[in-house]
Amino acid sequence: MKRLLSILLVALMVFSVTATVYAAGNSGSSTINVAGEYSVASTGEVVSVDVGWEEMSFKYTEGEKQWDPGTHSYIGGEDGGWSDNKPGITMTNHSNVDVVAELSFTPSTSVTGTFYSKSGDTYTALSADEQGANLSAAAEGSEQSAADAKTFYFGISGGAITKNTPLGTITVSISFKPSFNEADLAAFTYTTDSFGRVKITGVKDTSVTELVVPDFVYEIELGALKDCTSLVKLTVPFAGNRSNGEQTYIGYAFGANNYTESGTVLPATLKDITVTGGYAKNDTLDTFAFYDCTNLTNIVIGDGVTYINPSVFVDCISLESLTVPFLGDCKKEITDSYQLPLNYLFGYSDYGTKYTDNVHLVYGILNEMYSDRKTSAFDGEKIYSYIPNTLKEVTVNGGAIGDKAFEGQVTIEKVILGNGVNAIGYMAFGNCNNLNEVIIPDSVIDISMWAFRNTPYQNTLLANAEDGFIYINKVLYEYHGSDTDVVIKDGTVAVSDFAFGENTKIEKVTCPDSLRYLGCAVGQSADGVFFKCTNLKTVVLNEGLEHIGVGAFENCSAIDNFDFPDSLNYVGYLAFSGTSWANNLPKGEIYIGKIFYKYNPQGELTEPTTITVKEGTVGIADRAFCRFETDYADFVNLVGVNIPDSVTWIGDEAFYRATDLQEIKLPKNLTELGWRAFGFCASLKEITIPKGVKKLPQYIFASCSGISVRFEENSQLNTICDRSITSGVYYMPEGIQYIFDDLVGTVLVTSMNKLRAVKLSWSVRVLVPTYADVGWTFRAESSVVYYYSDEKPAVNPRTGEYIGTFWHYDENGKPVLW
Known part of the structure; x- marks a missing residue:
C-alpha cells in the first residue's frame, strides 16, 4: 500500500520589516517573486531585492506494508522516503548598494532541510556558513537582467509524516552591506565573516573613557568590552550581539550571559549609553535591554530603532535623562500603532523592585483604540510602574504623545519634543507637578484639551x-x-x-x-x-x-x-x-463642503431605497445613514448605497442600524472606517474591505450575524481594534501586527506571520491554512487553533469525536470545523 502526501513549505523574506510569501502549491503557480524595499533618506541607499521561489512542494511516500494476521496490524513500510526534488530560490539585487542574502530553515516537524549549490547536474550540500551570498549593487543605467543574482536549492530528508502538515519555514534575510572605513575601527580588534561584515572582538586600549562602535558593525562578541573598566560614555549600534540578534541586553558586550547579569557587569564608571539602531535602521529594543543598569544617568535611543518592546528600563534607578525616538510600540511610519504611556518603558510593578527608596510608583493608561481617529484614555487598562526618582528630563523625537502619556510623572522637569512629533493628547502632561519647560516644534498641530493641566508650564502659559x-x-x-x-x-x-x-x-x-x-x-x-x-x-x-x-x-x-x-x-x-x-436639517441629502453629511428622510422610508452619493465626495460623516434623532431607531427600507471611489473615509456609526442594507461596495480609495460604522446592519451578509484600510474599528460589524468579511489583495490592514470582531467569519490578511482584547467566539481564517501583540483576553477560534506560519501561534495562547484538512480526521473510538483540531470548507464555501 502506498500513500502520497504533498507538503507545503512557508517561505519568509525579511527586510527592515518582515514580508511573508508562500511557495506555490495548490495555486498551480510555479514561482512567486516578491520585492521588498526600504530607503535610508539621509544617505540615499535603497535596498530592493527580488526573491523568486520555485514550487516548494515535497512528497513523502510510505514504503510497502503487509497485513499480519497474527497481530492484526500492518508491518513494514520502513523504506519510505522523500521526493528528491530540489526547488530553487533566486535572489536578484536591484539595489544601489551591495547586500548580503542569507538563508535558514526552521523545521516544524522531524524533517531535515538542506540548502545546495548546483554545478551542471550536480548538487552540493552547503554548510551553515555557506548558506548566503554577497550581491553586488546594480550599475546605474544597467538593464534589469544585468542585476547580480544567486540561486540556491533546497531539499527535504529525514523523519516520516503521516498526514499533510507544514514542514517549517525558510527565511531569506536581506541586509544592507555597508562599506566601512578601517580608521573608524582603530580602537578595536575585529574580524570579518565570509560576507565581509565586521565583528568586534575586543578593545585595544582598555583604559579609554569613551567608545563609539560604528553603525556598520554587524556583531559584537560576548565580553568584547569587558576590560574597559574606566568607560564613561558608550555608543553602540544595538543592545546585544547584533541588530535583532539572539542576545538583546546591553550587558552582553561586557560579558553578561543573560539579562539578569546585564547591569552587574557594566563598569561602575559608565554613565551614558546611546543605542543608534545600526546601519539598517530597523533595530528592535527588546524587553529588559537595560535591566538593573543602576549606574546609568543618561540613555539615548536613536531614530534607527524601529520597535521598542515593553519594560526596557526596569530598575534604571539613577536615570536622569532619557531620549527615545517615539512613545509607543513602533515608528508611526511603520504602522499607526497605539500610543503608550511613559510607564510602558519601565515595566510593570508586578516585577517588584529591590530599590524601593530610589523609585516611586506611577500608573499609566493603555489607551483603548476604537478606530483611526477614536481612542479613549478612560476605558484603557492601567499599568503601574516604578519610575526612578532621579528622572528629570525626557526627549521624544517622533510620533504622537498619547492621552495621559506622562500624567503624574512628578519628577520630570523638562520635556523636549523633536520635529517628528505631530500631536499631544488629552492630559498628556497632566499633574506633572514639576514640569517647568516643554519645547514644542512647529510640527505639532494637534494639542488636545488639558494637555498641561496642573503643571508649572501651564501656569507660565497663562501668565504669558x-x-x-x-x-x-x-x-x-x-x-x-x-x-x-x-x-x-x-x-x-x-x-x-x-x-x-x-x-x-x-x-x-x-x-x-x-x-x-x-x-x-x-x-x-x-x-x-x-x-x-x-x-x-x-x-x-x-x-x-x-x-x-x-x-x-x-x-x-x-x-x-x-x-x-x-x-x-x-x-x-x-x-x-x-x-x-x-x-x-432639511429633508433629503445634505452635503457640507466635500462631505456627505446626512441623508434625512424626515420619517420612515416607505419602500426599498438606494442612495447614490455624488462624485467628488471625499467622506461620509458620522451617522450619515443613522436614525440617531429617534434614539437609534432602525433605518428600515434603506437597501443600498452607491459610494464613489473619491470617498476616502467613512465616519462613526455611518450606517448604524440600517437593518435592511443588503449590499454595499466600499470605494477603492477608502483608507478609514469609523467606529460602529455598520453595527446592527442585520441584512448585510458580505463585504470586502479595500486594501488601503489599516485598522478594523471597534464594533464595526456588531450584530451583523453571519456576515463574511474579506479583504482586498495586498491589504494594508495591521490592527484589529478592541472588540472589532463580534460575529461572522473574517478572512484576514497576513499583515496583522496588533490584536486588541475581547474578540470573543469568532472565527478567523488567516496567516499572521507579523503578529506583535495580542491581548490576553483574546478567545477567538483561529482557522489556519496549511501554509500558515505555525510559529506565531504561541502568541495566541488563549485561542484554539484549527488547521485545514480536506479529509476527515481520525475518530476517537471511545468518544466518537474527531482527533485533533481541523477545519474545512462546506458545500457553500464556508469554513466549518470538523
Whole structure:
C-alpha cells in the first residue's frame, strides 16, 4: 500500500520589516517573486531585492506494508522516503548598494532541510556558513537582467509524516552591506565573516573613557568590552550581539550571559549609553535591554530603532535623562500603532523592585483604540510602574504623545519634543507637578484639551497670555478672554480641543484665512473646541479650513446656520450635535463642503431605497445613514448605497442600524472606517474591505450575524481594534501586527506571520491554512487553533469525536470545523 502526501513549505523574506510569501502549491503557480524595499533618506541607499521561489512542494511516500494476521496490524513500510526534488530560490539585487542574502530553515516537524549549490547536474550540500551570498549593487543605467543574482536549492530528508502538515519555514534575510572605513575601527580588534561584515572582538586600549562602535558593525562578541573598566560614555549600534540578534541586553558586550547579569557587569564608571539602531535602521529594543543598569544617568535611543518592546528600563534607578525616538510600540511610519504611556518603558510593578527608596510608583493608561481617529484614555487598562526618582528630563523625537502619556510623572522637569512629533493628547502632561519647560516644534498641530493641566508650564502659559489668547507656536491652545466678538489672529493654523469650551460670553467667532484645523484630528477623550458655548450664535468659517474636529460645536444650541467652505474635507463625530442647525436639517441629502453629511428622510422610508452619493465626495460623516434623532431607531427600507471611489473615509456609526442594507461596495480609495460604522446592519451578509484600510474599528460589524468579511489583495490592514470582531467569519490578511482584547467566539481564517501583540483576553477560534506560519501561534495562547484538512480526521473510538483540531470548507464555501 502506498500513500502520497504533498507538503507545503512557508517561505519568509525579511527586510527592515518582515514580508511573508508562500511557495506555490495548490495555486498551480510555479514561482512567486516578491520585492521588498526600504530607503535610508539621509544617505540615499535603497535596498530592493527580488526573491523568486520555485514550487516548494515535497512528497513523502510510505514504503510497502503487509497485513499480519497474527497481530492484526500492518508491518513494514520502513523504506519510505522523500521526493528528491530540489526547488530553487533566486535572489536578484536591484539595489544601489551591495547586500548580503542569507538563508535558514526552521523545521516544524522531524524533517531535515538542506540548502545546495548546483554545478551542471550536480548538487552540493552547503554548510551553515555557506548558506548566503554577497550581491553586488546594480550599475546605474544597467538593464534589469544585468542585476547580480544567486540561486540556491533546497531539499527535504529525514523523519516520516503521516498526514499533510507544514514542514517549517525558510527565511531569506536581506541586509544592507555597508562599506566601512578601517580608521573608524582603530580602537578595536575585529574580524570579518565570509560576507565581509565586521565583528568586534575586543578593545585595544582598555583604559579609554569613551567608545563609539560604528553603525556598520554587524556583531559584537560576548565580553568584547569587558576590560574597559574606566568607560564613561558608550555608543553602540544595538543592545546585544547584533541588530535583532539572539542576545538583546546591553550587558552582553561586557560579558553578561543573560539579562539578569546585564547591569552587574557594566563598569561602575559608565554613565551614558546611546543605542543608534545600526546601519539598517530597523533595530528592535527588546524587553529588559537595560535591566538593573543602576549606574546609568543618561540613555539615548536613536531614530534607527524601529520597535521598542515593553519594560526596557526596569530598575534604571539613577536615570536622569532619557531620549527615545517615539512613545509607543513602533515608528508611526511603520504602522499607526497605539500610543503608550511613559510607564510602558519601565515595566510593570508586578516585577517588584529591590530599590524601593530610589523609585516611586506611577500608573499609566493603555489607551483603548476604537478606530483611526477614536481612542479613549478612560476605558484603557492601567499599568503601574516604578519610575526612578532621579528622572528629570525626557526627549521624544517622533510620533504622537498619547492621552495621559506622562500624567503624574512628578519628577520630570523638562520635556523636549523633536520635529517628528505631530500631536499631544488629552492630559498628556497632566499633574506633572514639576514640569517647568516643554519645547514644542512647529510640527505639532494637534494639542488636545488639558494637555498641561496642573503643571508649572501651564501656569507660565497663562501668565504669558495676550488678551486671553494662549498660543503654542501657531496653535491656539486656550482662550480665557471675555469678549463677545472674538477674532482669531491671522497665522493661526489650528485650534485645540476645548480651547473655548464652556465660555458662555462669546457670541461670534471669526476664523482667519490661515486656519486649517478646528479641533484635533485624533483622540476622543476631550470635548470639542466650542463645547457648550451656549450663547455662540455666529461662526465665520474660512475658505481653506480642512478639518472640524470631534464635538467641535456640540451643545452650541444658539447656532442655527453654518456657511461651510468648499475646502472642508473632514468632520468629526458629533461635531454639530445639539446645535439648532443640526436639529432642523432639511429633508433629503445634505452635503457640507466635500462631505456627505446626512441623508434625512424626515420619517420612515416607505419602500426599498438606494442612495447614490455624488462624485467628488471625499467622506461620509458620522451617522450619515443613522436614525440617531429617534434614539437609534432602525433605518428600515434603506437597501443600498452607491459610494464613489473619491470617498476616502467613512465616519462613526455611518450606517448604524440600517437593518435592511443588503449590499454595499466600499470605494477603492477608502483608507478609514469609523467606529460602529455598520453595527446592527442585520441584512448585510458580505463585504470586502479595500486594501488601503489599516485598522478594523471597534464594533464595526456588531450584530451583523453571519456576515463574511474579506479583504482586498495586498491589504494594508495591521490592527484589529478592541472588540472589532463580534460575529461572522473574517478572512484576514497576513499583515496583522496588533490584536486588541475581547474578540470573543469568532472565527478567523488567516496567516499572521507579523503578529506583535495580542491581548490576553483574546478567545477567538483561529482557522489556519496549511501554509500558515505555525510559529506565531504561541502568541495566541488563549485561542484554539484549527488547521485545514480536506479529509476527515481520525475518530476517537471511545468518544466518537474527531482527533485533533481541523477545519474545512462546506458545500457553500464556508469554513466549518470538523
